[in-house]
Amino acid sequence: MAWRRLTGTPTEKLLTDVSIGAVLDDLGLARDDESVSALTEDLRQLAASAGTVGMMTSTIALAERYGFDRTVGAWLADALLAQRLGWAQAVPLLGAEAVLGTSARPRRSAVSSVATGDETNPERAKGLLAAQARAALRAIDLSAGLERRADRLLAVAPKLRARASDLVIEKLLSHDAIVASEKIAGMSDRGLRRLFDRLVELGAVRELSGRPTFRIYGL
Numbered sequence: 001m002a003w004r005r006l007t008g009t010p011t012e013k014l015l016t017d018v019s020i021g022a023v024l025d026d027l028g029l030a031r032d033d034e035s036v037s038a039l040t041e042d043l044r045q046l047a048a049s050a051g052t053v054g055m056m057t058s059t060i061a062l063a064e065r066y067g068f069d070r071t072v073g074a075w076l077a078d079a080l081l082a083q084r085l086g087w088a089q090a091v092p093l094l095g096a097e098a099v100l101g102t103s104a105r106p107r108r109s110a111v112s113s114v115a116t117g118d119e120t121n122p123e124r125a126k127g128l129l130a131a132q133a134r135a136a137l138r139a140i141d142l143s144a145g146l147e148r149r150a151d152r153l154l155a156v157a158p159k160l161r162a163r164a165s166d167l168v169i170e171k172l173l174s175h176d177a178i179v180a181s182e183k184i185a186g187m188s189d190r191g192l193r194r195l196f197d198r199l200v201e202l203g204a205v206r207e208l209s210g211r212p213t214f215r216i217y218g219l
Contacts (some may be wrong), residue, residue: 001026002026002027002071002075003075003092004020004118005019005023005026005205006023006075006090006092006095007080007089007090007091008089009089009090010081010089011079011082011087011088011090012083012142014082014090015039015040015043015044015047015076015079015080015081015082016040017033017036017037017082020036020040020076021033021036022037023072023075024036024068024072027071027072027121027139029068029072038066038142039062039063039066042062043062043076043080046058046059046062046080046216047080047083047084048147050129051125052081052084052126053125053129054125054127055077055080055081055084056063056077056081056132057124057125057128059073059076059077059080060073060074060076060077060094060128061073062076063076068172069082071095073093073094074084074094074095075095077093077094078090078091078092078093078094078095079211081093081094091139092135092143093131093132093135093136093139094128094131094132094135096138097131097134097135097137101138103179107203115164146219147219149204150173150219152174152203152204153169153172153199153204153205153219154169154173155170155204156199156203156204160195160199161196162187162191162194162195162198163187163191164185164186164187165187165195167186167187168184168187168195170193171184172205172217172218172219174218175218176218177208177216177217177218178216178217178218179214179215179216179217180192180193180196180214180215180216180217181214196215196217199217205217205218205219206218206219
């Protein structure tokens with residue numbers, strides 16, 4: 001939910017007291033309004049005074065000083081980067097690195113190494129830039145793959161005869177995935193399952209869970 005909030009909220013509204021407080025709630029983290037306001041003000045000053053690399057490394061360290069983990073730091077850094085570059089919507093670049101860093105892999109993520117110690121350390125800044133580069137390449141590859149699959153879905157859409165199939169297509173194009181029990185106006189549960197079976201048969205969507213029941217479908 002936190003990352004959906006990052007990508008689904010206009011960039012200029014990401015770093016407000018309300019938005020940051022909601023993100024901490026999404027992540028299940030304790031917070032108080034006074035600390036959130038102080039963090040918001042520190043981020044505002046940081047964005048106005050630091051260069052891009054210094055702003056990113058300092059943001060991750062700042063989150064740690066407020067008692068938050070690297071996931072929060074990465075979220076805030078991605079939001080600040082989007083604002084600095086004038087993007088309408090943010091992209092979870094360092095967020096992807098933070099998530100990878102929580103797995104059982106032996107390598108510490110660049111995000112976690114930046115979040116410990118002096119944020120002006122040039123080696124940590126290099127690690128941060130490398131993390132961003134890896135994430136950007138992954139995002140480009142993912143975007144290209146999603147575009148191909150979206151084109152395929154649109155190409156087979158005229159072949160669908162089920163009622164409300166246009167609503168299902170719209171949801172598949174605008175959401176990460178939909179569950180087979182999704183409530184679609186004008187379509188029964190059985191009808192929706194049959195539609196998904198047809199879309200899989202046509203190579204337009206994939207079943208993502210690998211389960212025989214409670215299935216999830218998406219591009």
